[in-house]
Amino acid sequence: MPQSPLPAAGRGYLAIPGPSVMPDVVLNAMHRPAPNIYAGALPDMMPDLVRDLKKVARTQGHVALYISNGHGAWEAALSNVIAPGDTVLVPTTGHFGVGWAGMAQGLGAQTEMIDFGTSSPMDMARITAALLDDTDHKIKAVLAVHVDTSSSVRTDIAALRAAIDAAGHPALLMVDCIASLGCDVFEMDAWGVDIMVTGCQKGLMVPPGLGFVFFNDKAAAARTQMARVSSYWDWGPRANPQDFYQYWNGTAPTHHVYGLRAALDLIHAEGMQAVWARHDQLARAVWAACDAWAAAGPLRMNVSDPLHRSRAVTALRLDAPMGTALRDWTQTHLGLTLGIGLGMADRADPAWHGFFRLGHMGHVNGHMIMGLLGGIEAGMTALDIPHGAGALSAAAAVISEAPT
Template sequence: MSIAHGPHTLAIPGPSIMPERVLRAMHRPAPNIYTGPIVDLTHSLIPDLKRVARTEGNATIYIGNGHAAWEAGLANTHARGDLVLVPRTGSFADGWAAVAEGLGLRVEFLDFGNRDPMDPAAIGERLRADTNHEIRSVLCVHVDTSSSVRSNLLAIRREIDAAGHPALLHADCIASMGCDVFEMDAWGVDVAITGSQKGLMTPPGVCFVFYSAKADRARDRSDLATSYWDWRPRTNPAVYFRYFNGTGPTHHLYGLREALDMIVREEGVEAVWARHALLAQALWAAFEAWEAPGGLELNVRDPAHRSHAVTAVRLPKRGTALREWCEMRFGVTLGIGIGMADPGTPAWDGFFRVGHMGHVSGHAMMGTLAAIDAGLKALAVPHGAGALEAASRVLSKA
């Protein structure tokens, strides 16, 4: 017998739960893609996207996932053979580096492991040693979705400036934008990328690249930007179809408009950040109460460096069993571990992840934690007591 019948909860770190009103906005016939309401709607998206990214710079929309955004950002700012520095805190830095290498760029890693944030001082030291300014960009994953490590981009920008280095600062905000505090202009980020399917609460399929005037000057020497990836024709185009270099992702645009209404015009970006911070603190309180020898352990030990959107959890040899129990018996889907396995173990058996991004409420958070609590008991996983009480105390103080 299963009690998973009824509404299912998706607690993976993207795609996140899609609000019903976003899905309803998308459920319509195809529009005229040359003139009329879809043109005005698209024009209205750009200012609100920039409000979410906290920038007065440029915003572009691409049809594609986060990997597409990686390629777009790199192609517009580099020439073949350029050197990029990749401070690594998880598997998504590896993926970004692979895209860079595929474009013919040289990649140098600073590996900080899978549990700790980037060390800004170490980045500054490397840049000071680069007296010939070979390094063209520093590629920083703000929140690595695999490890749930969140790094301090402002401190990294200060180190770049203190080193007197001209490198661009790129930020992968796919897991963080619309969830964690991110201030593109105030933090001196030159290129920021994100996708539609996490904090922006829209189905996967579109991605966004924000860029500064300094980044656009790098476009002058780039030899990688094909007619499709080139961001200049897509920025403030005189002809509508140039937004997308062809047919636009029409139904995603309808959904995105509804999602941005919710984020920017109704709840407000700062309130969205505060909600995510509070829900994350409740989740951490529960997991800290559960921690026990032989049981689960939060991957990131310092709360100051934990994501407010995703939490990676270590559970030796039992992560898969817990995930399967929660999904099949309770109707709650948790995320698999990605690239976090210890040597000699299956790809993700020793880890799982909880996504708490986008359209998430206190009710949803407590339901997910209750499912995990029941699973730990059913599987006889060693764990401490009082987790749900700890989480509810955090939320009760809101």
């Protein structure tokens, strides 16, 4: 006789790769009446908020703030430096690199894509070669995703900068850090990134609704060569506001601003190095469990080499339809929501049911990860999915290590 679902008690656990778990202090900061948007505490907090946001991005450059998700940040970045007819080079490692290229095409740009698949890192020599072939410098920018949330491939952005420099090419380096900022190590200025985009709903731990575009002086100079940029997307007034409303080109997302202030306080109280180390340790615990399960079963991590795995998300493969069956079981019986397999197969393809993803980003700690892994093991046991033993012990051994 089938087991009944567990009683609906306790908190659910949203273990998808964004939106991430929201800290209570962030939610509490947002739970307030509407503030005055013309004077007082809200406008007064903005200079320090912008300073602290740039500290997370590791930049002394500029930042423009938008009421948007990550796709809006994509469009904002492109709109300020890419005109219709311009060419962009897009090396891809998953669904979101392809998506950013599609947005560039929708804005009238020509795209040259180099597809590295969904499980492998970029071959930087191929990128250098493509730029060397562009002797007329038609390519205005290289668009890259630091961590593609669909595949969990992490790109070596410093190596990509070196590949562009090896070609002696003037193209802007534009990087999507929507999944990685505040989770994986990222150094905007030190790595020579010209434009970076992100959203608030992952490593920044704020409900979806804010997009950010960081840019340096080289990118600002490229903006001056544009014949036109819509007043809404123009990053100039947003990055150099004379009045509070110019940060947002209109009414501010007031409660998101309060939430972001609380989130930045949490991040900087912990310290960026400690935030990165925590994400690294928790990711390695997830991988240790997955390696143990894979020793006697079909589960596989999508990215085989740890050097190229994200510390924010892990994409996994099971024989279809076991991935969907496992997600359904953990959701129904445990209140544990695992991420769908996104971009690894078309949803009409039965193979789609063999993929799922784990988010381990933002407001997470060791006991949460152990609970996540324990829930997965319970689901595999209940569904008779073959798996190796010792996964939880392997994860616990990693979590027990002294912080580095």
